[in-house]
Amino acid sequence: MSNFVVRRLLSVIPVALIVLVTVFLLLHIGPGDPAALIAGENATPAQIEEIRARLFLDRPLIEQLFLYLSQVARLDLGESVYSGFPVLTLIMQRVEPTAMLAVCTLTLSVLIAVPSGVWAAWRAGSAVDTALIIASVLGFSIPVFIVGYILVDLFALRVGWFPVQGYKPLSSGLWSCLRSLMLPSISLSLLFSALVARITRATMIEVLSEDYIRTARAKGAKNGRVLVVHALKNIGVPVVTVVGTSFAALLGGVVITESVFNIPGMGRLTVDAIQTRDYPVVQGVLIVFSFALISVNLLVDLSYALFDPRVRQ
Structure with missing residues (x-):
């Protein structure tokens, strides 16, 4: 077990380095002078040179990369060109709304999708199964922002159950x-419920056709015991995998959703930074999103050992 954990932890190091180098190169891939693009059309040569010096753009590329990696190692993501505040400070101010939104979304998705997928697989071919398939197709097909506007119109403007926009911090x-x-x-x-439900249904149908399920039924085990004890624990690996991989799509959906509902989170910070060409903030947000995704994938890999003892070897 310890060897398994060590191998997974060591595998994160090259991935993290690749992410950091890729994010660093984003500033140099586009055409033109990055400092001039950041400064804007009306900037003076002195202002452009000041930005170039602040971002180490007047140094050789290898030296820039070394300085950038050393800064990140010290948790120094630079300063915002637009506001002058440290990038890490701006990110920390926006972490709570995005983290709470991600936790609530994943919790709702799992609570809705896993029972629905299991029930549909148990009643495969029935009206319940057909309804789940139709609902999954609709969940995949309708864009998030359209669903958001529909929910705002129904439950915020007409019924008044929820606020139209904004975010209330945990302190409130x-x-x-x-x-x-x-x-x-x-x-x-x-969207995530549709994805997780389809994977859960397909995996459960496959598990229910296994020999040990037929053996349990032949021994007289009740349906509830067959479902919970023998079948449910064996769908853990694929379900956890799809939940973890969905986290990447969740980060992309956060950007759109926070804009629609005016939530001051990481997604809004990304949009604002792109609009103002605040490249240090964009780089900092990309690093945080990437490392969050790496951490989730690491947790998913480590969770395999809980569901499948063979993985621990």
């Missing part, structure tokens, strides 16, 4: 925070 109370995130979480969770 857990219920106020969850209430402000309910509509955006539902908008995002429809």
Whole structure:
């Protein structure tokens, strides 16, 4: 078990280095002078040179990369060109809304999708199964922002159950925070619920056809015991895998959802930084998103050992 954990932890190091180098090169891939693009059309040569010196763009590329990696190792992501504040400070101010939105979305998705997929597989070919397939197709087909606008019109403007836009921090109370995130979480969770439900259904149907399931039934085991004890624990690996891989799509959906619902999170920070050509902020956000995704994938890999003892070897 310890060897398995060590191997997974060591495999993260080259991936993290590749991410850092890729994010660094994004500033140099585009045409033109990055400092001139950041400064804007009306900038003076002195202002352009000041930005070039601040971002180490006047140094050789290898030296720039070394300085950038050393800064990141010290948790120094630079300063915002637009506001002058440290990038890490700006990110920390926006982490809570995005983290809460991601947690609420994943929780809703799992609570909805896993029971629905299991029930549909148990009743394969029935009206319940057909309804799940149709709902999954709709969940994949309708864009997140359209679902968001529909939910705002129905449950915020007409009924008044939830706020139209904005975010209430945890300091204002857990219920106020969850209430402000309910509509955006539902908008995002429809897509992930559809994906997780389809994978759960397909995996459960395959598991229910295994010999040990037929053996359990032949021994007189009740349906509930067959489903929970013998079948459910064997769908853990594929379900956890799809939940983890969906996290990447969730980060992309956060950018759109936070813009629709005016949530001051990492997605809004990304959009604002792109619009103002604040490249240090864009790089910092990309690093945080990438390392969050790497961490989730690492947790998914480590969780395999809980569901499949063969992985520990």
